[in-house]
Amino acid sequence: MIYPLQTLYKRDTNGNIREWTVEYMGPVGAGIRTISGIKDGNLVTSKWKMTEGKNFGKANATTAFEQAHKEANALWDKRLEKEYFRDEANVDTYDKFKPQLAHDYTKRPQPSGISQPKLDGIRCIARKNGLFTRAGKEITTCPHIEIALKDFFAVYPNITLDGELYNHKLKANFNKITSLVRKVKPNEEELLETMDLVEYHVYDCFDSWNPDRTFLDRIGNLPNLIHHAKIVHVPTEVCDDQEALDKLYSEYTEDGFEGQMVRNDTPYDNKRSKNLLKRKEFITDEFDVVEVLEGKGNWAGYAKHFELELGDGRTFRSGVRGQQAVLKDLLEQEVKPTWVTCRYFELSPDGVPRFPVVIDWGVGVRND
Incomplete structure (x- = not known):
């Protein structure tokens, strides 16, 4: 028996509407083939490509028929990525839009720009x-x-x-x-x-x-x-200097965002652009815990900061990332963490982490 998947359509460079269909057959004599060409014209039907089962004896084993179904769907998905549409009426609506892509901020640093959190x-x-x-x-x-x-x-x-x-x-x-x-x-x-x-x-x-x-x-x-x-x-702020960019970068990471996007006030580039930079730079290290500190206002009743100890005995304060339920439990639990993993931007001239955020914690000796 032959099973066709939904026919797809596109407009070619000569203005014609092309259609494309993939079929699979089985369960006896399993295989796949395609039928394609100009709509209402002479369509070309490929020869059957016979399929074989895979991974015999394993949990992910497939029969020849299952493999034909799988390969037909994979081909269909790839066509959708090449400007084909399920609905013929949409063939003229997608015009190869290419989104603006970012360069790495560390390779093209700039001291000012328009800042957004990186999602x-x-x-x-x-x-x-x-x-x-x-x-x-x-x-x-x-x-x-x-x-x-x-x-x-x-x-x-x-x-x-x-x-x-x-x-x-x-x-x-x-x-x-x-x-x-x-x-x-x-x-x-x-x-x-x-x-x-x-x-x-x-x-x-x-x-x-x-x-x-x-x-x-x-x-x-x-x-x-x-x-x-x-x-x-997405929140957007203009930063006139490096300090402003760094401050927002710290706030984003403390709030659980992946990093920072830095933009220039320029036209949209439909390509990878020097006017869009992604910033995701940090150092991770472990520190001993001095104290877990409660927040204020809306954060009352939740752990909001850690007091941490440097190797020379000095202390510094770090924000902490986590869901509110977790931070509430962290503050209330009798046995407080003894160590944390802290992510930060860099060390200050005095050797203190800048813009630190605690991302993990535990009690005793870390064993993972």
Whole structure:
């Protein structure tokens, strides 16, 4: 029996609509083949590529038929990454948008710029016709984000939003986000969980009607145009000197962000750009604990800082990263940590860690 997967479509360089279908057959005589060509023209059918089972005797063993199904789906996924669409009506809507990519800040340091926290999410390009990965693959697991942006794109079809699918509450559980977003065929329960957990954090945009707009001009009015609980506008601050950049870098890492993005106020570059820098530089070391310190105000009742001891007996104070429930338990537990792993930017001239953040702790001798 032959099983076709959904036909995909694209517009070629000559203006023709091309269609592409992959089929697999089995269970007897398992294999795959493709059927492709200009729509309503003479389609070319490839020869069957016969498949064989793999990993016999192991937990991940597959039959020849299962392998055919697996390989057909893999080919189908790759086509989606090459500007093919499920819906023929969309073939003219995706115009090879290439997102701006970052260079390493440590290799191109600059003493000022526009600062944003660096997220550890899944890059997502949002357009009037859907959501896409940085490689152009359609994201179909977040229809709630598309709905949230529908009214915006109805008025501003010229804007492409650039951001990440993310939730800062899950900053310590990146795999949860990826497992939800990258589902091939999510069921209703999984889609509901995705709707509950996954937000779209916007940090830039591109205006196809005015591609020379600079960064601050592009994003300046977005918070006034998009109001939705699942759309988060990434905090953005202008830093006039290195001290300001370093201060924000420290705050980001203490708050659990991956690092810092440093931008220049320039037009959007559809390539890896010297005007966008990613900063994720730190040193990790272990220190003995002198005291666990309670926070103030909204942080009353939670561990907020550690007093730590240097090798020469001097002490310094460090922030601590963790979920509030964990920090509440840390303050209340009778046996306090005796050691911590601390991440910091660099040592001051006096040998004290700058912008330290405790990322792990324990009692006794560390054995991992």
